[in-house]
Amino acid sequence: MGHIDEGSSKGGGTVASLSRARRNIEEHHYRFTPQREAICRVFLGEPTRHFAAEEIRALFSRSDGPGPATVYRTLAVLQDVGLLRRVDTGDGCARYEWAPHDATTHCHLVCIGCGAVQEIDWSHMPDLAAVLDAEDFEVTTLPSVFGHCRRCREQGSGEMRTDSA
Amino acid sequence: MGHIDEGSSKGGGTVASLSRARRNIEEHHYRFTPQREAICRVFLGEPTRHFAAEEIRALFSRSDGPGPATVYRTLAVLQDVGLLRRVDTGDGCARYEWAPHDATTHCHLVCIGCGAVQEIDWSHMPDLAAVLDAEDFEVTTLPSVFGHCRRCREQGSGEMRTDSA
DNA sequence: ATCCGTGCAAACGGTTTGCAAGTCA
DNA sequence: TGACTTGCAAACCGTTTGCACGGAT
Numbered sequence A, B: 001m002g003h004i005d006e007g008s009s010k011g012g013g014t015v016a017s018l019s020r021a022r023r024n025i026e027e028h029h030y031r032f033t034p035q036r037e038a039i040c041r042v043f044l045g046e047p048t049r050h051f052a053a054e055e056i057r058a059l060f061s062r063s064d065g066p067g068p069a070t071v072y073r074t075l076a077v078l079q080d081v082g083l084l085r086r087v088d089t090g091d092g093c094a095r096y097e098w099a100p101h102d103a104t105t106h107c108h109l110v111c112i113g114c115g116a117v118q119e120i121d122w123s124h125m126p127d128l129a130a131v132l133d134a135e136d137f138e139v140t141t142l143p144s145v146f147g148h149c150r151r152c153r154e155q156g157s158g159e160m161r162t163d164s165a
Numbered sequence C: 001a002t003c004c005g006t007g008c009a010a011a012c013g014g015t016t017t018g019c020a021a022g023t024c025a
Numbered sequence D: 001t002g003a004c005t006t007g008c009a010a011a012c013c014g015t016t017t018g019c020a021c022g023g024a025t
Helices: A013-027 A034-045 A053-058 A068-080 A126-134 A150-155 B013-027 B034-045 B053-058 B068-080 B126-134 B150-155
Strands: A084-087 A095-098 A106-111 A117-121 A138-148 B084-087 B095-098 B106-111 B117-121 B138-148
Touching: A013 A034, A034 A068, A034 A095, A053 A068, A068 A084, A068 A095, A126 B126, A126 B138, A138 B126, B013 B034, B013 B068, B034 B068, B034 B095, B053 B068, B068 B084, B068 B095, B084 B138
Parallel strands: A084 A138, A106 A138, B106 B138
Antiparallel strands: A084 A095, A106 A117, A138 B138, B084 B095, B106 B117
16 A cells, blocks of 8 residues: 555654554454554544544545545544544534644534534643542543534624534 | 333333423424324433334334334424434434433443443543533533543453444 | 325435545555 | 454435425415
């Protein structure tokens, strides 16, 4: 498989991150295959982006890259070993972001009007963390709050349509 | 259509709630049809339950009740007029709860191990409300946090599988 | 008469799965 | 060698949609 050279231009941490990913994967008794490496590289290239399975598949040439089934299976594996966190953006497909990019988790405000996704750092809502801590609840997916963002509320002053969600 | 007599045993508020629902629906220029009434009654019978479309359809006899398409369309209408709030429980289907049952919203802790859904009142996390207020963000969907609940963490002491989600 | 709502069935789209071939330890 | 992975294509499943009928305004 050919790689996409994501990340090489965005910081030298990619190599280290990749070996960390490899360790993570192998410690969980999975194999570090070329397909899995390639998909890790995609995330390492844009660690804060929320990728959908289809978007990942589209980054590779049809003949060269992993097939859809492999992408889905790989995303499940990477989530299982803790390298990915699922993000629900309400657009009908599962999305994931690179988990290690943000040790302190965050949550998302998803606008169902314009689709904008805003990240709110966990530290801004210590109460939520306190509740989760009190409940002994181990978070695996970043919570999303759906609604209308400021901009959309100002524009569509009257009734608001839920079209793009 | 025959009704399901949900709610008659659970409190006399049903009639009032139903007329309120009717008003809500008609004010939004929708018609208060027997199917819509029947589906409202389902929610009024268990105002805190998170119903999926298929569950609602299954409450009626095949020949008597609204068809699947009507259920989906009705849920969209009821959400549009503010009678329902969508709840994401991560089980692959859209769920809704009766909105008026809880004026102060809440959020959900969804266990991907056992499927349990715990409601956390908004008042327990004023920071979240403060952030949303500061951002001028109008919430339309109750946020869900996915993870492993205390009980599941204690049982599956070692590795945890994400099977039931 | 007209518009809205319903029911049926077909279409849709993201995701999963069965199976045979390929790959890594 | 033996278990794990991949790829393909078909299956899945919740949801949406086109269309003709029926009821309400």
